[in-house]
Amino acid sequence: MDWTSPLVWGQLLTIWLMAAALGLDALSLGLGIGMRGVRKLDVLKISAVIALFHMVLPLGGMVMGGYISALLGQVATVCGGVLLVLLGAHMLYSSLRSDELRSVDHRSFWGLMLFSFSVSVDSFSVGLSLGMFAGDTVLTVLMFGAMGGLMSVIGLMLGRRVGQWIGEYGEALGGVILLAFGIKFLF
Template sequence: MDFITILFIGIGLAMDASAVSLAKGMSLDKDQVKKCAFILALAFGFFQALMPAIGYYAGSHFAEYIQSIDHWIAFILLSLIGINMIREGKEEKENEVKIHSIPFKDILLLAIATSIDALAVGVSFAFLKVNLFLAITTIGITTFILSFVCVLFGKKLGCLFEKYAEYLGGIILILLGIRILIEHLFF
């Protein structure tokens, strides 16, 4: 598998993380956006690189088990975090407080939820004899860059929709979870 193909796989895998980054960026405090963007992008890039490595070594039996429930795990995690964002948006509206950081547990859950599909990709890499180091490095860096940029872009959008940024971010996460669920159940 050539580098360009791996790069496009990395971009495809990074789309969920990018959408989540955009949603989270909308609600961040202006003073903390770059720090949070770096931390979020680092977590997403790390897990997007880690999951194919795990899949590569775990083999197809483990991937078949995960593939049967990965969409449910992603749907539940993204929906719960989205509902929490909407709830926080309501509290924020009442208290007029911006989010200064993203809790570690949310970062961890989001990183796992958006990278579960990469596990199965890792299994396919093993069958195709892909250079694992090149693949996980490319996927990780691609996800990091796209996620970082999307947090910054999300902040710009958040400034436009400041009153509703938390609601919009939460809705995006829930819709992303629903999309993942529908794609896996029906396509």
């Protein structure tokens, strides 16, 4: 790779911008989870799994190729939106209930997988689109993973701090944030 070429720098900037856009989902999820209260060890675990999903899903999309991106591109975005709406509504509902009904636990294996998948599913459709172009797959996948992980750490830590300020309403506000982002994906 010729690092002095403007084409290489253009490709790097394009990949970085796509990675940042995909990472915003992880940031919003991190805010929602962080407001519920999260330990630093959980921040690392959640961020690592989100980073992994942000690498594996686009890689899977690239492997499958661009010939089905028109078919699944919108479907993947809608699925991610539906998952975020359901998670947000469940968090909001469980925070407002007075009994012991709990929302999806981000510390459980399935809760972690569900949260990570919901913010990473759109990277699959981006991977499908990127599969049509001859680009640097390794660089793309690593940058997507790094940005997804970094944005989730920022969101979790920021949400954790805000959650301490607003106390018991943190889970409700986190649910509203997830709900809003899910609705944004759907429309």
